[in-house]
Amino acid sequence: MAEYNRVSECVGLITLRNPPVNALSAAVRQGIVDTVQRALSDPNVKSVVICGQNGIFCGGADIKEFGSNMTGPPLIPMIHAIESANKPVVAAIEGSALGGGLELALGCHYRIAHSKARLGLPEVSLGLLPAAGGSQLLPRLIGVPAALNLITTGRHVTAAEALQLGIVDQVTDHNTVDAAVKFALSVAGRSLDPRRISTHPCPQQPDLDAFFEEVMQKVRQSARGAIAPIACVQAVRAAATLPYAQGMERERELMATLFTSGQARALQYCFFAERAVGRWRMPSGARWDTSKPRPVHKAAVIGLGTMGRGITVALAQTGLSVIAVETQEKQLMEAKQAISAMLERGAKRRGVAPALDGVIYSQNIQAVADVDLVIEAVFEDIALKTKVFQQLSAVCKPGTLLCTNTSALDVDQLASETPNPELVVGMHFFAPAHVMKLLEVVYGPRSSPQAVATAMQLGKKMGKASVAVGNCRGFVGNRMLKPYIEEAFFLLEEGATPELVDQALEEFGFPMGVFRMSDLSGLDVGWRVRKGDGLVEPGTASGRSARIRQGRRYSPLGDLLCEEGRFGQKTGRGWYQYDKPGSRVARSDPWLHSFLGAYRAQHGLVARRIDHQEVLERCLYALINEGFHILDDGIAAGPEDIDVIYVSGYGWPRHRGGPMFYANMVGLAKVLERLEHYQQLHPEVPHLQPSSLLRRLVASGSPPIHKWGEAIKKLHSQL
Ligand SMILES: CCC/C=C/C(=O)SCCNC(=O)CCNC(=O)[C@H](O)C(C)(C)COP(=O)([O-])OP(=O)([O-])OC[C@H]1O[C@@H](n2cnc3c(N)ncnc32)[C@H](O)[C@@H]1OP(=O)([O-])[O-]
Numbered sequence: 076m077a078e079y080n081r082v083s084e085c086v087g088l089i090t091l092r093n094p095p096v097n098a099l100s101a102a103v104r105q106g107i108v109d110t111v112q113r114a115l116s117d118p119n120v121k122s123v124v125i126c127g128q129n130g131i132f133c134g135g136a137d138i139k140e141f142g143s144n145m146t147g148p149p150l151i152p153m154i155h156a157i158e159s160a161n162k163p164v165v166a167a168i169e170g171s172a173l174g175g176g177l178e179l180a181l182g183c184h185y186r187i188a189h190s191k192a193r194l195g196l197p198e199v200s201l202g203l204l205p206a207a208g209g210s211q212l213l214p215r216l217i218g219v220p221a222a223l224n225l226i227t228t229g230r231h232v233t234a235a236e237a238l239q240l241g242i243v244d245q246v247t248d249h250n251t252v253d254a255a256v257k258f259a260l261s262v263a264g265r266s267l268d269p270r271r272i273s274t275h276p277c278p279q280q281p282d283l284d285a286f287f288e289e290v291m292q293k294v295r296q297s298a299r300g301a302i303a304p305i306a307c308v309q310a311v312r313a314a315a316t317l318p319y320a321q322g323m324e325r326e327r328e329l330m331a332t333l334f335t336s337g338q339a340r341a342l343q344y345c346f347f348a349e350r351a352v353g354r355w356r357m358p359s360g361a362r363w364d365t366s367k368p369r370p371v372h373k374a375a376v377i378g379l380g381t382m383g384r385g386i387t388v389a390l391a392q393t394g395l396s397v398i399a400v401e402t403q404e405k406q407l408m409e410a411k412q413a414i415s416a417m418l419e420r421g422a423k424r425r426g427v428a429p430a431l432d433g434v435i436y437s438q439n440i441q442a443v444a445d446v447d448l449v450i451e452a453v454f455e456d457i458a459l460k461t462k463v464f465q466q467l468s469a470v471c472k473p474g475t476l477l478c479t480n481t482s483a484l485d486v487d488q489l490a491s492e493t494p495n496p497e498l499v500v501g502m503h504f505f506a507p508a509h510v511m512k513l514l515e516v517v518y519g520p521r522s523s524p525q526a527v528a529t530a531m532q533l534g535k536k537m538g539k540a541s542v543a544v545g546n547c548r549g550f551v552g553n554r555m556l557k558p559y560i561e562e563a564f565f566l567l568e569e570g571a572t573p574e575l576v577d578q579a580l581e582e583f584g585f586p587m588g589v590f591r592m593s594d595l596s597g598l599d600v601g602w603r604v605r606k607g608d609g610l611v612e613p614g615t616a617s618g619r620s621a622r623i624r625q626g627r628r629y630s631p632l633g634d635l636l637c638e639e640g641r642f643g644q645k646t647g648r649g650w651y652q653y654d655k656p657g658s659r660v661a662r663s664d665p666w667l668h669s670f671l672g673a674y675r676a677q678h679g680l681v682a683r684r685i686d687h688q689e690v691l692e693r694c695l696y697a698l699i700n701e702g703f704h705i706l707d708d709g710i711a712a713g714p715e716d717i718d719v720i721y722v723s724g725y726g727w728p729r730h731r732g733g734p735m736f737y738a739n740m741v742g743l744a745k746v747l748e749r750l751e752h753y754q755q756l757h758p759e760v761p762h763l764q765p766s767s768l769l770r771r772l773v774a775s776g777s778p779p780i781h782k783w784g785e786a787i788k789k790l791h792s793q794l
Pocket residue numbers: 095096098134135136137138139150171173174175176197198201203204205206207347350351
């Protein structure tokens with residue numbers, strides 16, 4: 076709702092009240108309509124100020140209303156009524172003015188912002204466009220190129236940038252409402268015609284057709300199949316070429332297509348899923364709201380390889396003091412240089428001073444004696460990590476949280492090497508750790524809720540999408556990746572090429588297909604793991620039996636490439652060829668195609684035609700099937716956790732919502748049917764055997780994804 080007061084005798088002050096972000100729900104819209112009417116009809120009121128309670132102007136339309144029958148007054152006539160008012164209306168912007176919130180402010184005649192405020196039109200990230208006039212008003216106000224940048228990326232700008240662009244008229248460091256009231260008094264009685272943005276012509280853009288063609292090409296490329304950015308460009312083009320009323324009509328048509336699209340549903344699901352994972356819970360019943368995190372003022376990182384360096388930067392950027400330990404002197408000096416350079420680059424980008432003094436370097440593990448939390452990032456070797464954990468237990472003050480950045484080792488086994496296993500959790504970062512959004516916080520059966528709460532809070536401070544997951548081989552992300560990669564290898568054996576598989580996955584929306592990704596991260600990484608698992612054998616054997624290991628189908632293709640020294644980009648050869656070692660442009664490699672031919676001949680395999688649909692079904696449904704196993708095992712608390720992991724850490728296209736959301740969209744019965752089909756064809760592949768949870772969900776009528784939690788609980792209680 077909206078509250079109305081008269082202040083300074085002749086200013087009508089309208090305050091939006093809808094915690095936490097004053098979203099424009101039906102009640103708020105009704106409140107604005109009523110209070111604006113009241114202010115305009117009061118002869119004592121000379122001007123009007125609109126603000127939001129609790130230091131936030133408005134977070135935009137109420138996203139929760141989108142899935143329902145929308146009632147209440149519509150936004151557009153409400154904004155038009157404000158713009159055509161005969162008394163000046165000033166928006167007092169504190170906190171955020173986003174989406175419909177900024178469109179409301181654009182309908183006002185003036186905008187005053189607090190210096191810490193953020194403004195933007197982020198609808199594109201929800202699969203929409205700014206369809207309460209934003210796509211038509213912003214280009215008229217700040218010009219086509221700047222408006223396109225904001226609308227197609229959805230980025231939030233600071234008050235300073237908003238002032239520079241001309242979105243706001245004044246920025247204040249003081250009380251924004253007071254400043255806006257003062258401003259409103261000063262402009263009372265002035266002509267409002269020049270302040271009505273909808274009446275402005277759009278600033279001329281030279282060579283309009285060529286300009287939009289180029290923009291559209293760039294946007295299409297970065298959108299990777301998302302439709303909203305394209306519609307945003309089309310809407311801004313309408314602003315640049317049509318009179319306002321016709322532009323509004325075009326905006327409405329484009330929005331109508333987006334509003335009911337699967338992509339909008341997926342993106343809005345991601346918005347809520349990212350918030351839901353913060354409300355973590357453990358199978359023991361421990362939860363986010365009953366577990367208090369310990370304060371962390373000082374942290375340490377052990378091991379300054381690639382991961383340790385990135386983690387040090389991520390910690391230092393949150394303002395923590397960090398002890399960075401590396402026992403090898405040469406490594407330590409190199410790490411210091413690299414970390415300082417990363418901190419400087421990051422600080423320059425954010426326009427702040429680099430936190431160089433926040434990091435103390437040491438060769439001695441004793442230096443971590445008084446820290447609150449340690450993140451161990453030494454080489455992935457259980458004996459080495461065990462030794463480090465034993466040393467840390469002896470050195471650290473009582474109560475220090477011990478975290479391991481392992482990506483594959485058993486967190487519980489490491490915990491058992493310490494006298495206080497309840498203080499041990501995994502913090503699985505993704506490379507580069509200061510850039511990648513995802514953090515898996517891995518709890519073992521003995522990790523305390525307080526330890527999980529502390530790691531989750533630290534993750535949030537570092538700006539990560541932190542997801543609490545149980546302890547198992549590969550945790551959630553890598554465990555699901557394994558069947559996905561194995562299916563890709565099997566497809567090569569059966570007749571596909573790396574190019575075909577990658578193209579299918581990239582057209583689906585992944586930034587890189589599985590083979591280009593493998594070349595980037597290095598084929599030797601998986602080779603080392605498979606060797607450790609006793610799967611790698613000399614490549615001389617032939618026939619079907621040579622492709623069965625430990626009772627299941629196995630493809631040695633990756634091992635054979637490694638034996639040839641083809642480790643990917645770093646050696647200039649992998650699944651593709653590169654101009655030189657370290658170069659990034661993948662080119663098709665005739666050697667690989669003849670190698671695949673010879674391999675098939677050696678093993679009596681006959682290549683067949685494989686289409687994109689089969690690539691997608693086999694790779695993605697195998698990955699999704701593992702996701703159902705993970706839910707059934709209680710390793711992830713819900714489908715949102717899996718989806719956030721995949722969208723923020725594994726390149727799953729956000730506009731497809733994550734693997735579990737995708738399965739829900741495709742239809743659980745269809746996913747089950749295709750898995751059964753492929754399982755019949757490949758009985759020696761256990762990961763194609765449909766998970767019992769998937770079968771049970773289908774048998775119980777395929778409930779929608781937001782009801783899976785209840786269904787899983789019910790299905791478990793029936794066992
Ligand atoms: C014709 C239509 C044209 C217009 C279209 C639009 O405007 S589209 C909209 C365009 N606007 C946007 O895209 C802005 C979306 N919002 C944001 O970017 C951020 O929330 C923020 C920057 C406003 C505040 O960040 P922060 O870190 O301080 O807080 P937080 O993020 O943790 O959120 C706190 C709680 O508020 C909830 N909630 C938030 N916004 C909305 C909403 N609009 N609605 C409903 N709920 C919303 C959020 O779910 C969470 O609930 P929970 O989990 O506690 O139950």
